[in-house]
Amino acid sequence: MHVVILYLGVLLQGGMRDVELTVVSSILALMLGALGAIGRLYGGRIIGGAIYWYVELIRGLPPILQLFVLFFGLSQFGIDLNPLSAAIIWLVAYGAGYAVEVFRAGIMDVAEGQHEAATALGLDRKITMRKIIIPQAFVAMLPNLTTLIVLQLKNTTLLYLIGYADMMYQARLGADATAQPGPLYVVVAIEYLVLSAIISRIGSSMEKRAAAYR
Amino acid sequence: MSNEVVVKVRGVTKRFGDRVIFENISLDVHKSEVVAIIGPSGVGKSTFIRCINHLHSFDEGTIDVQGFRLVGGQSPSKAELQALHNSVGMVFQTFNLFPHLTVLDNIVLAPMQVKKQARQQAIDRAMHLLAMVGLQNRANTFPKRLSGGEQQRVAICRALAMEPEIMLFDEPTSMLDPELVGDVLEFIQRLARTGMTMVLVTHEMMFAKEVADTVVVMADHGIAEMGPAREVLESPRTERARSFLRRVLNPVGSPREPNLVANGGDDR
Numbered sequence: 001m002h003v004v005i006l007y008l009g010v011l012l013q014g015g016m017r018d019v020e021l022t023v024v025s026s027i028l029a030l031m032l033g034a035l036g037a038i039g040r041l042y043g044g045r046i047i048g049g050a051i052y053w054y055v056e057l058i059r060g061l062p063p064i065l066q067l068f069v070l071f072f073g074l075s076q077f078g079i080d081l082n083p084l085s086a087a088i089i090w091l092v093a094y095g096a097g098y099a100v101e102v103f104r105a106g107i108m109d110v111a112e113g114q115h116e117a118a119t120a121l122g123l124d125r126k127i128t129m130r131k132i133i134i135p136q137a138f139v140a141m142l143p144n145l146t147t148l149i150v151l152q153l154k155n156t157t158l159l160y161l162i163g164y165a166d167m168m169y170q171a172r173l174g175a176d177a178t179a180q181p182g183p184l185y186v187v188v189a190i191e192y193l194v195l196s197a198i199i200s201r202i203g204s205s206m207e208k209r210a211a212a213y214r
Numbered sequence: 215m216s217n218e219v220v221v222k223v224r225g226v227t228k229r230f231g232d233r234v235i236f237e238n239i240s241l242d243v244h245k246s247e248v249v250a251i252i253g254p255s256g257v258g259k260s261t262f263i264r265c266i267n268h269l270h271s272f273d274e275g276t277i278d279v280q281g282f283r284l285v286g287g288q289s290p291s292k293a294e295l296q297a298l299h300n301s302v303g304m305v306f307q308t309f310n311l312f313p314h315l316t317v318l319d320n321i322v323l324a325p326m327q328v329k330k331q332a333r334q335q336a337i338d339r340a341m342h343l344l345a346m347v348g349l350q351n352r353a354n355t356f357p358k359r360l361s362g363g364e365q366q367r368v369a370i371c372r373a374l375a376m377e378p379e380i381m382l383f384d385e386p387t388s389m390l391d392p393e394l395v396g397d398v399l400e401f402i403q404r405l406a407r408t409g410m411t412m413v414l415v416t417h418e419m420m421f422a423k424e425v426a427d428t429v430v431v432m433a434d435h436g437i438a439e440m441g442p443a444r445e446v447l448e449s450p451r452t453e454r455a456r457s458f459l460r461r462v463l464n465p466v467g468s469p470r471e472p473n474l475v476a477n478g479g480d481d482r
């Protein structure tokens with residue numbers, strides 16, 4: 001058991017780094033995802049098509065391959081990213097790809113009648129989006145957004161492969177040093193479970209509040 | 215009703231893909247005239263009135279609304295659409311209130327965003343409109359908490375808040391429970407008496423007879439008959455209009471009379 005006590009400090013520190021990364025990358029991914037969804041829906045053939053293929057790429061390629069291309073592949077061409085930059089860029093790029101689809105589904109879920117009513121009142125497209133469609137789409141897609149953020153959290157486990165010192169990385173170090181991987185991985189598992197439970201709780205309380213009008 | 219034509223429809227044809235919905239429709243709506251459009255379901259009534267405020271484009275012909283011209287196959291500029299939507303209000307079968315906004319915010323949104331009214335001014339006007347339909351105490355309620363009849367009256371207030379010259383109604387009472395229909399029709403009738411120009415798709419034949427100046431019967435991709443309300447409804451000249459009216463006025467197996475206007479008449 002004393003392995004756990006020995007490593008608990010660094011594991012918690014690693015966990016904090018995962019949390020930070022999840023929060024930062026999720027915020028950026030959601031902002032880009034919202035823009036991407038609007039571009040996909042209303043951007044015309046070229047912009048919409050480009051975003052479509054981007055999403056296909058993100059969803060179609062194995063995460064680990066994407067990460068390795070970014071970190072190892074680019075360095076061959078003289079672009080050397082440090083683990084933190086590579087981690088953030090990949091998480092944002094990956095999350096945004098999924099967020100585009102979540103937002104797009106949410107926007108399309110808003111009834112056609114809402115667009116008609118807004119148009120008939122003379123509201124332009126920007127105001128209609130901002131005041132009518134996005135607020136309703138947001139409520140409809142909150143469950144999917146929660147899932148997306150949990151996915152981002154779980155994706156941080158991959159980052160130890162490029163040397164980013166997160167919780168998983170510390171556990172690997174400890175497991176190699178002590179030859180007692182069991183207890184350390186259990187601690188990591190518990191940390192991840194607690195963190196995703198917290199995300200889900202925040203998500204469902206937001207859902208309840210946002211859907212008060214329903 | 216005056217002689218001034220405010221909506222002039224000429225030779226309008228609408229297709230969805232290859233399918234012709236209606237062909238070569240022409241129609242004049244005069245200032246303060248109430249035009250009721252009736253006809254079997256699926257004939258294109260909703261599609262037609264949506265062409266008037268360009269919620270649908272159309273393929274051929276022209277529609278002049280108060281000096282703007284919509285031309286089949288061409289898209290109007292943003293500024294033209296803006297002006298069109300400023301002068302034409304619309305009420306939908308399914309109300310289409312914004313569910314995430316309170317009754318009051320539903321009504322003040324467009325005046326504030328489009329007409330740039332100050333919030334207080336918009337609120338004053340909204341409360342005045344709500345008071346007309348006895349809903350001033352529901353201003354801070356979300357639409358879902360209202361009955362269908364109340365929602366529809368709010369939707370009418372929302373359209374009126376933009377001070378339109380012309381109002382379009384697409385079967386405003388057909389989603390309502392029968393006991394809620396009267397209040398909504400009564401409000402529309404009051405509006406007609408103020409001289410509002412209205413184009414109204416309806417299944418309420420008695421209401422059409424009472425309130426409309428002109429009745430238009432749509433059938434088989436076009437207008438089957440059009441004329442003064444009583445004439446068309448009581449003694450239709452064409453066989454298509456006759457057969458439609460026979461069906462709606464004496465539905466097989468239903469002894470119920472068509473809906474009468476609640477308190478309709480001249481007691482107000």
Ligand SMILES: Nc1ncnc2c1ncn2[C@@H]1O[C@H](COP(=O)(O)OP(=O)(O)O)[C@@H](O)[C@H]1O
Pocket residue numbers: 230235254255256257258259260261262
């Ligand atoms: N957006 C659309 N795309 C394709 N077909 C449509 C669309 N809207 C309506 N239609 C078709 O046009 C016809 C007329 O519909 P509608 O105007 O709603 O009839 P009504 O209001 O008289 O019942 C129907 O056959 C309907 O299926």
Ligand SMILES: [Mg+2]
Pocket residue numbers: 259260261384385
């Ligand atoms: Mg219809």
